Amino acid sequence: MKRRLAVAGVSLAVVLGCGTLPAVATGSVPAAATTTAAAPDVDVNKVKAHLNELSAIAGRNGGNRRSTGQGYRDSVAYVKGKLQAAGYTVTEQPCTSGCTSGAGPNLIAEWPKGDANNVIMFGAHLDSVSAGPGMNDNGSGSAALLENALTLAQQNPTMRNRVRFAWWTDEEQGLNGSDFYVRSLPSTERTKIKAYYNFDMVASTNGGYFINHITSSAAAPMKAYWDSLGLQPEENTEGAGRSDDYSFEQYGIPTSGYAMGASARKTSAQAAKWGGTAGSAYDPCYHRSCDTLTNINTTGLDRASDGVAYTLWQRAVDTGTGGSCDTAGVVGNGGFESGTSPWTGNTGTIGAHSGLPAHSGTRFAWLGGNGATSTESISQTVTVPAGCTQASLSYWLYIDTDESGSTAYDRFTVKAGGSTLATLSNANAGSGYVQRSVGLSAYAGQTVTLTFTASEDYSLQTSFLLDDVSLQSG
Structure with a gap:
C-alpha cells in the first residue's frame, strides 16, 4: 500500500x-x-x-x-x-x-x-x-x-x-x-x-x-x-x-x-x-x-x-443453483459518482452540491428544495435478477425541511413501473441520512423502471437528498 x-x-x-x-x-x-x-x-x-x-x-x-x-x-x-x-x-x-x-x-x-x-x-x-x-x-x-x-x-x-x-x-x-x-x-x-x-x-x-x-x-x-x-x-x-x-x-x-x-x-x-x-x-x-x-x-x-x-x-462460476445471481450493474451509478448516466429525468439534480452533504463520496441527487410548487424526478430501468430471492431496493435519504408539524406538505415517492412502493414527506425529516428500503421480490426476472420523485407545494422548502441506491437481499 x-x-x-x-x-x-x-x-x-x-x-x-x-x-x-x-x-x-x-x-x-x-x-x-x-x-x-x-x-x-x-x-x-x-x-x-x-x-x-x-x-x-x-x-x-x-x-x-x-x-x-x-x-x-x-x-x-x-x-x-x-x-x-x-x-x-x-x-x-x-x-x-x-x-x-x-x-x-x-x-x-x-x-x-x-x-x-x-x-x-x-x-x-x-x-x-x-x-x-x-x-x-x-x-x-x-x-x-x-x-x-x-x-x-x-x-x-x-x-x-x-x-x-x-x-x-x-x-x-x-x-x-x-x-x-x-x-x-x-x-x-x-x-x-x-x-x-x-x-x-x-x-x-x-x-x-x-x-x-x-x-x-x-x-x-x-x-x-x-x-x-x-x-x-x-x-x-x-x-x-x-x-x-x-x-x-x-x-x-x-x-x-x-x-x-x-x-x-x-x-x-x-x-x-x-x-x-x-x-x-x-x-x-x-x-x-x-x-x-x-x-x-x-x-x-x-x-x-x-x-x-x-x-x-x-x-x-456457474454454481448450478438454477439462476444467475450476479448483480453487477443492476443499478447503474447508484452512488451518483460517475456523472448522470444511466439516470434520466431531472438529471441536473445530480451533482456535488455545496452546503449539503453526500451520504458517501461527493455526489448525490438533490430533489426538491425549491420552496415553490415543483416536481422533480429521476429514473432508471433495471432488470431484477431471476436467480435471487427476497430482493429489495435500498436507498439513503436525507430529508431537510422548513415546514413544521406532522402535515405532509411536500412528498417523496418511490415507484417501480406504475406502482408506488413508498411515500415520505416533510413529516419524516431528520438530522441526517437514513437508509430505507422497499420490496422488489415481485419483480424477479422482470425489467422495471425505478423512479424517485419529489413534489413540493407553494411555500417552504423540503429537500430530499438521495444517495447510494442499491438492490439488496432481505
Whole structure:
C-alpha cells in the first residue's frame, strides 16, 4: 500500500442473496470441467510457499522487490511461470507512461472461459518498497491471488463470467501500473469489467478485517464470507484512495477488496473484537525492513484467501443453483459518482452540491428544495435478477425541511413501473441520512423502471437528498 491519502469515489451498491456459504472441497479434482456450488478451500500453506519464493527473490536482489529492480522482474517471472503452466493466457504489459523510469511490467492473466463481455477482475500490487522485501505489503495479496488462480485452474469449474487476474507494477510510487492499465483500455473494454477486487496487505500481524466499500454490490460476497466466520468486518477507511482499486474507481468501475491494515492504530473496540494490541499499528513493520516472513498473520491470510475464492465462485462460476445471481450493474451509478448516466429525468439534480452533504463520496441527487410548487424526478430501468430471492431496493435519504408539524406538505415517492412502493414527506425529516428500503421480490426476472420523485407545494422548502441506491437481499 502506498502512503498517499486521497478520498476514494464510492461505487454503486447492488447486493442480492446468492446461494450458500462456501464449503471445504474434499477428494480428488476431476480433469474435466464440472459444475460445483461451493467454493474450494484455498490451502494457506501453498499461499505461504509463494511467499517463501518471493522472500528468496528479494534476498537475491538487495533485500527488496521494488518496481525498478531485478527483484520485481524476478517476481513477475515466478508468477508468470506458474500461471502459464496452469493454462492461463498471460500478458506482460510494459508501463510506457506515468510509471517510474525503469519500472517493470504489469502482469495480466485471464482464464480463457466464461462470458468475455462480463469480466470479474482480481488484482494486487507485486512491487515492494525499497526498504524491505514486502512480505505483507504486498507479497500477501500477490500470493493469495496466485494460489486462487491456480486453484481455479485445478478445479476447472463451468464458468458463467470471465475471470482476470492482475499483478501491478509501481504501486508504491503512486498506483502507476494500475492507472496505466485502466487508462489504456478502450472504453468498450472498460465497460466489460463488471467489478474489480483489490488485495493489499491481507496478513497484518496486529490487523483487523477491513473491506473496501463494504456496503457496495462488489463487496457483498466478500462481506458474506467474513460474516460467516463471525469476523464483523469494517469499512477500510485507512486504505481509501491508497491502492490500485482507486485507479478503477476513477473510471466508474465497481470495486471492493480485503485489507488488514497498515500504519493506522488499532482501537480498543477493535482489539476487543479481533484480538491484538490496542494503540499499536495494524502492521508494525509497514514499509520497513522487518516486513519479512515473520511479519505474516497466517490466520488472516487464510481467511482472505478463502474469501477471494468464495467471491470468485459467486461472481463468475456457474454454481448450478438454477439462476444467475450476479448483480453487477443492476443499478447503474447508484452512488451518483460517475456523472448522470444511466439516470434520466431531472438529471441536473445530480451533482456535488455545496452546503449539503453526500451520504458517501461527493455526489448525490438533490430533489426538491425549491420552496415553490415543483416536481422533480429521476429514473432508471433495471432488470431484477431471476436467480435471487427476497430482493429489495435500498436507498439513503436525507430529508431537510422548513415546514413544521406532522402535515405532509411536500412528498417523496418511490415507484417501480406504475406502482408506488413508498411515500415520505416533510413529516419524516431528520438530522441526517437514513437508509430505507422497499420490496422488489415481485419483480424477479422482470425489467422495471425505478423512479424517485419529489413534489413540493407553494411555500417552504423540503429537500430530499438521495444517495447510494442499491438492490439488496432481505
